[in-house]
Amino acid sequence: MSRRVIPLLLAVVVFLAPRLSSKLPASLLLLKEKLGLSPAAVAVACWATAAAAWAYAVSRPRPVYLVDLSGYVAGAPHEASRAKTIAHFGRCGRFSDGSMAFQKRMLERSGLGERTHFPESLIRVPVDMCLRTAREESHAVIFGVVDDLLRRAGVAPAEVGVLIFNSSLLSPTPSFTSLIVNRYGMRHDVVSHNLSGMGCSAGIIAIDLAKRLLQVHRDTYALVVSTENITLNAYMGNNRPMLVTNTLFRVGGAAILLSNRRADRRRAKYQLIHTVRTHRGAHDQSFGCVTQEEDDAGCVGVSLSKELMVVAGEALRTNITTLGPLVLPMSEQLRFLATVVLNRVFRANVRAYLPDFKLAFDHFCIHAGGRGVLDELERSLKLSAWHMEPSRMTLCRFGNTSSSSLWYELAYCEAKGRIRKGDRVWQIAFGSGFKCNSAVWKALRTVDGGEEGNPWTPEVDVLPIHVPKVSPIDETTYRFPDGATYKVSLG
Secondary structure (H helix, E strand, O other): OOOOHHHHHHHHHHHHHHHHHHHOOHHHHHHHHHHOOOHHHHHHHHHHHHHHHHHHHHHOOOOOEEEEEEEOOOOHHHEEOHHHHHHHHHHOOOOOHHHHHHHHHHHHOOOOOOOEEOOHHHOOOOOOOOHHHHHHHHHHHHHHHHHHHHHHHOOOHHHEEEEEEEOOOOOOOOOHHHHHHHHHOOOOOOEEEEEOOOHHHHHHHHHHHHHHHHOOOOOOEEEEEEEOOOHHHOOOOOOHHHHHHHHHEOOOEEEEEEEOOHHHHHOOOEEEEEEEEEEOOOOHHHHOOEEEEEOOOOOEEEEEOOOHHHHHHHHHHHHHHHHHHHHOOHHHHHHHHHHHHHHHOOOOOOOOOOOOHHHOOOEEEEOOOOHHHHHHHHHHOOOOHHHHHHHHHHHHHHOEOHHHHHHHHHHHHHHOOOOOOOOEEEEEEEEOOOEEEEEEEEEOOOOOOOOOOOOOHHHHHHOOOOOOOOOOOOHHHOOOOOOOOOOOOOO
């Protein structure tokens, strides 16, 4: 029932109740006489019933629909094979021989393929890391995905009532939300939020924020844009914990269009069912495991601690403890509860039962943070190679694109024709702080593979491909325009 109609009905009930009390059915009249109810009491009862119905309707959360999404694919000039990556890192002249050898070993074990994307600023000689080139990179990604999304969804910028943007490591002035408002001429009362410094899990935080805002603002669209900037955040020093990011992070971004309009349910792809956010920043080990800092030479980079996998595991356990009762069948919840009782009440040394989340979800989109993270989650959640395929192919084709990686993974499932009506999708993201966030979606319709605009469509027929645990790099496969090659020194 429409929320606008209920108050009108309430007024009608209050007005007519005294007049209708004399026309009640015989059974209700007999009850009225036995209870000694006056016409005023009947009116109050009718009013209370209508008020309760109105309160229930108002308190129910508004459904949030995902209308469409778009993922960014950079052009051919941005493609960088692993040999090209190593050659340009080596020729920039800022790394020691030991650092180059370390980066080569990491890249050979990273799970990245030969067609990930770098900004042109980092594959020039010399590199051109400045605010101008950083903006060029971000503008290309943002406008690319937003243009594509609005065109395919058939939504005018003036129809967007909520705008949320997240980029962890670059936050210029004016903000990126202001950039989008200016570029697309959005209305003056658009509700905008610019999220920064929240790591790779910020995409789910943005979705959760959009969901909450769509409970307040009626009949509107929410545009969420997730990306990361690489230009100013490549590390050019020789501190090994900070060199890892050079081998993982690549250019990427996504735009997602959400709606709370009932009419959009017919064409929407998914409905948002749950969001669960876990923040373990109160623990020093979690807080300090991913940090942006300067090394001894003053070079800025992101440092990853050796405790990262342990911290991620703890955050995941906390997150699924909250999510499990919302999604798991009762049999799995009882098994989990039984092990908790045995351990905590009877002091039995029983291994905690890890529920089978395959009974709750059909598809898993796990943040493609790195091969080690994916291997650990595959083992701990007891997932098959098929379940892990979207994450592993995203890491191979696009690299770690930070908060947007989840959307490349969902787009992969769509391109492969895996999404059927009624399927449930679990998105899991990890980020600095340390955070673990989840989003659960239900497919409202079957999504056909090969959609125009899907970033995987041109090459979906040749995927998946096998990615060895160690894939040696042959530096001779890349030559600079002047014909020179680069060879990593092992000395």
